[in-house]
Amino acid sequence: MTDSIDSIDQDRLRQQDHKAFEALVSQLHIPMVSVARAIIGDSLAEEVVQEAWVSAYRNLPRFEGRSSIKTWLFTIVSNEAKSRLRKEKRMVALEDITQDGSVDYLSADRFQRFGGHWKVPPPDWHLDSPDQLLEERHLQKCIDHTVSILPPQQRAVFILRDIEQQALAEICNILEVTESYVRVLLHRARLKLMQVIDRYQETGEC
Amino acid sequence: MLNCRDVAHEASDYIDHNLSWWRRLMFHLHLFICVKCRRFVSHVHITRDFLRQRGPLKASDAEVQQVMTNIDNDKPHQD
Numbered sequence A: 001m002t003d004s005i006d007s008i009d010q011d012r013l014r015q016q017d018h019k020a021f022e023a024l025v026s027q028l029h030i031p032m033v034s035v036a037r038a039i040i041g042d043s044l045a046e047e048v049v050q051e052a053w054v055s056a057y058r059n060l061p062r063f064e065g066r067s068s069i070k071t072w073l074f075t076i077v078s079n080e081a082k083s084r085l086r087k088e089k090r091m092v093a094l095e096d097i098t099q100d101g102s103v104d105y106l107s108a109d110r111f112q113r114f115g116g117h118w119k120v121p122p123p124d125w126h127l128d129s130p131d132q133l134l135e136e137r138h139l140q141k142c143i144d145h146t147v148s149i150l151p152p153q154q155r156a157v158f159i160l161r162d163i164e165q166q167a168l169a170e171i172c173n174i175l176e177v178t179e180s181y182v183r184v185l186l187h188r189a190r191l192k193l194m195q196v197i198d199r200y201q202e203t204g205e206c
Numbered sequence B: 001m002l003n004c005r006d007v008a009h010e011a012s013d014y015i016d017h018n019l020s021w022w023r024r025l026m027f028h029l030h031l032f033i034c035v036k037c038r039r040f041v042s043h044v045h046i047t048r049d050f051l052r053q054r055g056p057l058k059a060s061d062a063e064v065q066q067v068m069t070n071i072d073n074d075k076p077h078q079d
């Protein structure tokens, strides 16, 4: 990627250079919102993220680079969301993943009751490499839509891990959840997106 | 012995190398004998790599401008 975070000059960021900061916001606003939504819910997330950006900008001269700039920012928004949560005395419940019936691949109907073998096996794919999938414009739109409607914690975990490549331990800190829970959420998110690819391969539609 | 249902639940842990060595061995044995699970695991793998290679989800210009406006408005308080 030519316009990745790495290409943004960290010295210019420390000097609070507007253009460099704008590039940072453009790349990381959506992940930042996903973190806030996972912690505090939809209604306050936007406000929390705006406060986090302002506080990040103020503190940029003190960014020492001990963690990556991404992890630093995700920690800022996470702390902002957690402290707001305490102030509002609100509780955001963990997603009840047992009630989330939308992962067809994990439903009991997919498997034989005894023995656990596939009853409805995964379909064949004619596009069977990442490169081939990357060329499908319409598929990208289907994926973007599905990512946007994932439950908040699944969405945050998916974006932090598979898009932003944060370590599992970092994600646990940022979202204050256990590693096994992160892994379950990640798997569910991937399988939902895989179902989009299944459908696309079969019908050419979302 | 693992069955297909177990493979479906643990496929991400397998491709991300998060299984214990014993579980991983059991996984290998199952994949060796089961073509449907080989296909499933391969699809999870392709899905993960495809999604990773797509790159970041970029904010719209309006979203970026909103943040930049807030930062400009914040400045006077700092001095």
Ligand SMILES: [Zn+2]
Binding pocket: A118, B003, B004, B007, B030, B034, B035, B036, B037, B038
């Ligand atoms: Zn199998």
